[in-house]
Amino acid sequence: MGVNSNRVEDLSSHNHACFETTINILNSTTQLNQATTTTTMIQLPNNSTTPTEIHRVCLPPKRSTLQKLKHRVSEIFFPDNPLHKFKNQTWLKKLVLSLQFFFPVFLWGPTYNLKLLRSDLISGLTIASLAIPQGISYAKLANLPPIIGLYSSFVPPLIYSILGSSKHLAVGPVSIASLVMGTMLSEVVSPTQQPILYLKLAFTSTFFAGVFQAALGFLRLGFVIDFLSKATLIGFMAGAAVIVSLQQLKGLLGMVHFTNQMQIIPVLASVLKYKDEWAWQTILMGFCFLFFLLSARQISAKRPKMFWISAAAPLISVILSTIIVFAVKPTPRQIPIIGYLPKGLNPPSSNMLYFHGSYLALAIKTGIVSGILALTEGIAVGRTFATLNNYQVDGNKEMMAIGLMNMAGSCSSCYVTTGSFSRSAVNYNAGAQTAVSNIVMASAVLITLLFLMPLFYYTPTVILAAIIITAVIGLIDYQAAFRLWKVDKLDFLACVCSFFGVLFVSVPLGLAISVGISVFKILLHVTRPNTTALGNIPGTQIYQSLGRYREAMRIPSFLILSVESPIYFANSTYLQERVLRWVQEEEERVKANSESMMKCVILDMSAVTAIDTSGIELLSELRKILERRSLQLVLANPAGNVMEKLHFSKALESFGSQGLYLTVGEAITDISASWKAQP
Numbered sequence: 081m082g083v084n085s086n087r088v089e090d091l092s093s094h095n096h097a098c099f100e101t102t103i104n105i106l107n108s109t110t111q112l113n114q115a116t117t118t119t120t121m122i123q124l125p126n127n128s129t130t131p132t133e134i135h136r137v138c139l140p141p142k143r144s145t146l147q148k149l150k151h152r153v154s155e156i157f158f159p160d161n162p163l164h165k166f167k168n169q170t171w172l173k174k175l176v177l178s179l180q181f182f183f184p185v186f187l188w189g190p191t192y193n194l195k196l197l198r199s200d201l202i203s204g205l206t207i208a209s210l211a212i213p214q215g216i217s218y219a220k221l222a223n224l225p226p227i228i229g230l231y232s233s234f235v236p237p238l239i240y241s242i243l244g245s246s247k248h249l250a251v252g253p254v255s256i257a258s259l260v261m262g263t264m265l266s267e268v269v270s271p272t273q274q275p276i277l278y279l280k281l282a283f284t285s286t287f288f289a290g291v292f293q294a295a296l297g298f299l300r301l302g303f304v305i306d307f308l309s310k311a312t313l314i315g316f317m318a319g320a321a322v323i324v325s326l327q328q329l330k331g332l333l334g335m336v337h338f339t340n341q342m343q344i345i346p347v348l349a350s351v352l353k354y355k356d357e358w359a360w361q362t363i364l365m366g367f368c369f370l371f372f373l374l375s376a377r378q379i380s381a382k383r384p385k386m387f388w389i390s391a392a393a394p395l396i397s398v399i400l401s402t403i404i405v406f407a408v409k410p411t412p413r414q415i416p417i418i419g420y421l422p423k424g425l426n427p428p429s430s431n432m433l434y435f436h437g438s439y440l441a442l443a444i445k446t447g448i449v450s451g452i453l454a455l456t457e458g459i460a461v462g463r464t465f466a467t468l469n470n471y472q473v474d475g476n477k478e479m480m481a482i483g484l485m486n487m488a489g490s491c492s493s494c495y496v497t498t499g500s501f502s503r504s505a506v507n508y509n510a511g512a513q514t515a516v517s518n519i520v521m522a523s524a525v526l527i528t529l530l531f532l533m534p535l536f537y538y539t540p541t542v543i544l545a546a547i548i549i550t551a552v553i554g555l556i557d558y559q560a561a562f563r564l565w566k567v568d569k570l571d572f573l574a575c576v577c578s579f580f581g582v583l584f585v586s587v588p589l590g591l592a593i594s595v596g597i598s599v600f601k602i603l604l605h606v607t608r609p610n611t612t613a614l615g616n617i618p619g620t621q622i623y624q625s626l627g628r629y630r631e632a633m634r635i636p637s638f639l640i641l642s643v644e645s646p647i648y649f650a651n652s653t654y655l656q657e658r659v660l661r662w663v664q665e666e667e668e669r670v671k672a673n674s675e676s677m678m679k680c681v682i683l684d685m686s687a688v689t690a691i692d693t694s695g696i697e698l699l700s701e702l703r704k705i706l707e708r709r710s711l712q713l714v715l716a717n718p719a720g721n722v723m724e725k726l727h728f729s730k731a732l733e734s735f736g737s738q739g740l741y742l743t744v745g746e747a748i749t750d751i752s753a754s755w756k757a758q759p
Contacts (some may be wrong), residue, residue, distance in 0.1 A: 134750055135742045139727055140720040145444055184245045184477070196513045203510035204520020207250045207503045212522055212528055213394040214503070216418070217544040218253035223271035224282055226418055226536075229253055231426045232494040234525045236485045237518035243481035246462035246473050248512050250503035250521065255552050257334065257454045257496045259320055261285060263587045264446040269297030269439070280454060281443050284434040288447030289489035293455050294483025297476045297604065308456050311568070312594040313573035314560050317592060321555040323347075324548060331545030332370070334362030336417065341519070344458070344583045359413040364403070366542040369397045373550040387509035394547045394562050396586075398539055404540040416541045419692040423533045425526070428492040443620050447496075451486070454498035458482050461499045465508050502551055570601045584758050609645030611658050613666075614684060614744065621745035623684070636676040637755075639666045641743055642684040647695030656698055659683075660705065679755070681706055686717040696729050703734060714751065716744045 116285050165181075166174050180187040219229030237251040244251075259281060271278040296302055326347045330338040335357045339350035376393035380386055388758075391729075405415055411670045434443060437686025466473040482498055489497060507517055564572040574597040612622040615632030623640060626632050641662055647655060663681060670678055705711040715735065718726065726732050732740060738754060741747035 096687040108561045116149050135724065137718070137740050140724055154461075162294050172209050181477075183242055185242045185515070186568065188247075192516070197516065199513045201520055202686055203507050203512035204517040205524060206388060206510040207507045207517065208521045208524035209505055210391050210503055211250070211252050212525060213398045213498075213544075213547050215525070216539075217547045217551075218255060218258040218325055219495070220541070220544050221255060221548055222253075222258040222279065222282065223266050224262075224495060225279075227421050227533075228279075228282075228493060228495060230525055230529055231492065232489060232497050234522050234529065235426055235492045235494055235636040236489045236497040237522040240481055241515040241518045241522075243427065243477075243484060244462075244518075245477050246466060246499070247464045247469065247471065247479070247514050248465040248504055248508045249499035249518075250471055250507040251458075251497055251518055251519075252500055252503060253495065253497055254454065254457060254500045255322055255548065255555070256317065257322060257450045257459060257498060259324055260453055260587055261446055261496060264449065265442070267586075268442050277439070277677075280432045280434045281439055281446070282495050283429050283432050283490045283493070284440075284443040285447040285450065286486050286495045287433055288444050289451030289454065289496050290447075290483045290486030290488075290490060291548055292448050292451045292483070293486060294480050296455070297479025297481075297483060302407040302459075302479060304477045305456050305683075308452065308591075309571070309574065309598045311458065312591070312598050313559055315578030315594055316563070316582060316591055317581040318557065318561070318589060321552040323582060323587070324552045326351075326596065328545035330548075331416075331542050332363065332366040333357070334359030334366075334414070334542065338634050343586065359414050361410055362540075362542050365415060365540065366546055367403065369401060369543055370546040370549060372555070373397060373546055377550060377554070378405040379390045384509065385507060391510070394550075397543050397547065398536075398596050401543045402535065402539045405540050411434070416477075417756070418536055418539045418541060418544075421533045421536050423530060425529060426492040426494065428491060429493045433490065442667065445595050449591070450496045451483075454486075454496050455479060455482060458498035459503065461501045461504050465504060468508070471672055485708040502554070544591035555748070562588075570597070570604070574598050574601065579613040603650075606645065606648065607650045608654055608678055609643060609651055611662065612642045612644065612645050613657070613662065614640040614642055623685070623744045635748055637679045638682060638751075639663060639678055639680070639750060640684060641680045642687060645689040646690035647688055647698060648690070648692050649694035652694045652698040656702055656705075659702060663709070663711065678711065680712045680714060680751055682714045682744055684716050684744050685719070685722065688722055689719055691722045691725055693729070696725060698727075700731055700734060703739075712738070712751070714739055716741050716747050 083431045115719070122315045167175050171179065176186075212230065215229035215233040216226040217229070219226050219232070222228075238620055240249070240251045262271075265278060265281050265285065269278045269281060296304060323344065326344060329335070329347070329351050331353070335351070335354055337354045337357065339346045339352075341347070373393050378386075380390035407419060434440065441497065459478050460471070462473045462478055463475070486494075489495070510517075561572065561575055566576050574594050575595050578590055578594030581593040583590070585593070612625045612627070615626040615629070615634050616623055617629065617632055626630050639662065641659060643655065645651065659681070663678075666678055670676070699713075700714070707715045713735070715726075720739075738751055741750065
């Protein structure tokens with residue numbers, strides 16, 4: 081019989097150390113020591129024998145502390161290795177690559193041609209027909225003058241076309257960011273009673289949103305927005321869509337008085353309280369155009385090639401409703417109109433930024449919340465269309481582009497902007513090839529600002545309400561909520577809490593509640609990791625969960641456990657208690673079935689990606705506890721950094737010669753052989 085043992089061998093010439101299995105073959109006359117990989121035989125539950133090689137368990141290559149820190153920082157902040165293109169390049173080539181890296185326009189600009197221009201021209205004019213009415217409507221949603229929405233559809237797209245890396249992202253105001261900004265600011269400052277202060281805070285919030293976004297990109301901290309999980313956003317956007325739609329009842333019903341609160345109960349109470357203000361003329365026009373807009377949306381959804389119908393419907397609605405009001409000339413009480421809008425380019429607003437006083441904290445908070453939401457939507461949309469067209473969007477560069485775009489916008493009478501899903505979808509379907517489509521859209525907005533503003537004088541405000549409802553109704557994704565219920569109940573809970581939090585509490589608090597639930601889910605997975613009992617698949621050296629695989633069979637005298645999580649201070653106590661519970665249950669099962677007494681517990685650590693000092697202490701303490709119960713603890717297949725920490729902490733020395741193996745199969749082979757060799 082062969083008896084195997086592990087020893088630490090220092091291989092300085094190879095700059096690494098490893099635990100090398102040595103095979104001692106004993107017979108009646110000789111004893112031979114070997115330090116090589118050897119094949120032995122294991123008797124499996126199906127009475128077949130399978131050869132198993134005993135391999136080394138090696139430490140990672142030796143590196144200095146600085147090298148380790150550099151590698152770790154690179155893994156965290158530079159997973160895409162953005163500087164790999166600069167290696168082994170001339171200084172001139174590096175200069176060109178630098179320009180292309182920071183200004184993507186230099187990447188596609190030199191190869192731009194008339195064919196691409198034709199496609200971008202068509203798509204740019206198409207999204208302009210959607211961006212102009214949406215810009216006016218979303219400014220109203222943010223409680224800002226309508227002209228601010230057009231200003232925000234002119235300057236930011238021009239900046240993004242130079243700095244942005246997405247070919248299809250159409251930039252401008254979006255409903256979610258507009259809603260959040262309008263809600264958070266109007267809770268403290270009245271947009272009607274203090275319009276100048278409100279406008280200053282809106283520009284200041286936009287500036288801080290841009291600073292926050294650009295800082296995330298520059299510091300490569302994009303993982304911060306990952307805390308807004310998909311489930312959270314589904315519930316948040318659905319709740320926001322309902323709130324936004326209910327807020328538009330003021331415009332659809334022609335009401336004058338309306339609550340400033342955003343929760344569903346005050347809104348409905350306000351609608352019923354002032355029902356004497358309802359105007360049938362406004363209601364008739366509003367619901368007719370709402371039906372037209374929803375029908376156009378439905379047609380385009382069923383027939384994607386007819387996308388232009390839903391894209392053109394808002395502008396057609398604005399034109400038709402303006403003509404009707406101009407011809408009929410109803411009183412403002414019957415059908416309220418937008419009124420005078422100033423002509424001309426964006427006036428500077430840097431002198432309106434508010435950096436002092438009691439409202440500064442409000443502006444910072446509003447900027448961060450609206451900035452995070454704007455980033456989430458913009459990057460998600462950009463990556464979606466990049467995937468469809470087989471190119472990459474650098475999330476960190478997108479953050480810097482969107483951030484700088486908003487910082488510049490705050491100084492040119494713009495509020496928070498980002499990539500819009502609806503406009504980007506239209507842009508994509510219209511055949512956009514590059515960011516020039518944003519320049520074409522901005523040029524169309526420029527012409528509107530310079531020459532066409534008087535035409536909006538008779539535009540009824542009810543049309544803006546209908547456009548907003550049509551735009552946000554697509555944010556309610558009930559099918560995604562059903563999928564969450566089927567797949568992950570905690571995700572569904574986060575979605576539901578986000579939805580009802582927005583409806584009944586407030587938009588920022590509803591978002592905070594859902595983020596809190598998502599963080600709780602992370603903590604739950606970290607502090608309560610999954611552990612599984614493994615068995616052997618007959619005829620193989622594969623070990624899988626006994627609960628999942630009916631053919632998996634237990635190995636007599638062994639309890640094989642898989643830990644499916646890093647081992648940290650937060651879960652070390654739980655893991656100790658859970659492993660001991662597994663041992664107790666196994667001992668009871670063995671006793672009840674009169675099976676071979678359990679002698680060894682094997683921890684499969686292939687899924688343990690990291691360990692800290694508390695985790696190391698857990699393994700040492702667990703070994704002592706099991707030894708007192710005459711049980712051996714064995715570790716199988718630890719990851720490189722885990723192995724390194726176990727080695728430098730001297731914890732492996734206490735495990736002895738048969739405490740560490742490369743695989744579960746090799747551990748069973750070697751330990752079983754040693755048991756048989758014992759007299």
